[in-house]
Amino acid sequence: MRDEKTVLFPGYRNVVPADFENWLEKMASEGWHFDNIGQWSSILMTFKRGMPKKYRFVCDLQAFPRNDYRSTYEEFGWEYLGHMSSVNIWRKEYKDERPEAFSDYESIIKRNRRIVAAISFSFISLLIALVTQFIFLFISKPLTPNKLVQLGFGITICSMFIILLGFVMLKIKRNEDR
Numbered sequence: 001m002r003d004e005k006t007v008l009f010p011g012y013r014n015v016v017p018a019d020f021e022n023w024l025e026k027m028a029s030e031g032w033h034f035d036n037i038g039q040w041s042s043i044l045m046t047f048k049r050g051m052p053k054k055y056r057f058v059c060d061l062q063a064f065p066r067n068d069y070r071s072t073y074e075e076f077g078w079e080y081l082g083h084m085s086s087v088n089i090w091r092k093e094y095k096d097e098r099p100e101a102f103s104d105y106e107s108i109i110k111r112n113r114r115i116v117a118a119i120s121f122s123f124i125s126l127l128i129a130l131v132t133q134f135i136f137l138f139i140s141k142p143l144t145p146n147k148l149v150q151l152g153f154g155i156t157i158c159s160m161f162i163i164l165l166g167f168v169m170l171k172i173k174r175n176e177d178r
Helices: 017-029 068-073 105-139 145-174
Strands: 003-007 042-051 055-061 078-084 087-093
Touching: 017 055, 017 087, 017 105, 042 078, 068 078, 068 087
Parallel strands: none
Antiparallel strands: 003 042, 055 087, 078 087
16 A cells, blocks of 8 residues: 555645535545645645544635734644745644634625635736737737747636636635535
């Protein structure tokens, strides 16, 4: 039996924060644990086999956290694991009742709206890039076949990411109360 497991694109498979948290909890309950969360963890996560544990995980986007942000979580027994971009990952071991990091549903909705707002920035930036590429396509002098292929590739990539980000925002928005 292997003692290490690598998972590709876990942050993209589980785009709703509650789904990502539940997936991490399931992995821990099966004995799969990670050492830390880093910038690339949404693309690649490596887990090591250990004892199954009941952990509650929390994903909390804080682009500009208050000075007491980390100490407040730690006061309540949460362990800071790291962050992916501006999404901080916390965990807390428990035995009986599953702990909550957010005091009410309004806090959860606010967290999810912060994530949608952050994704919206990339969505709008890519939309502007796509429009710019189309404008360039129509106002430029005749393009060489090589430049036309490059522009077509850029338009295709931008379009794919716009569709993906739109899907992610829609999925989070539909599940904003979890």
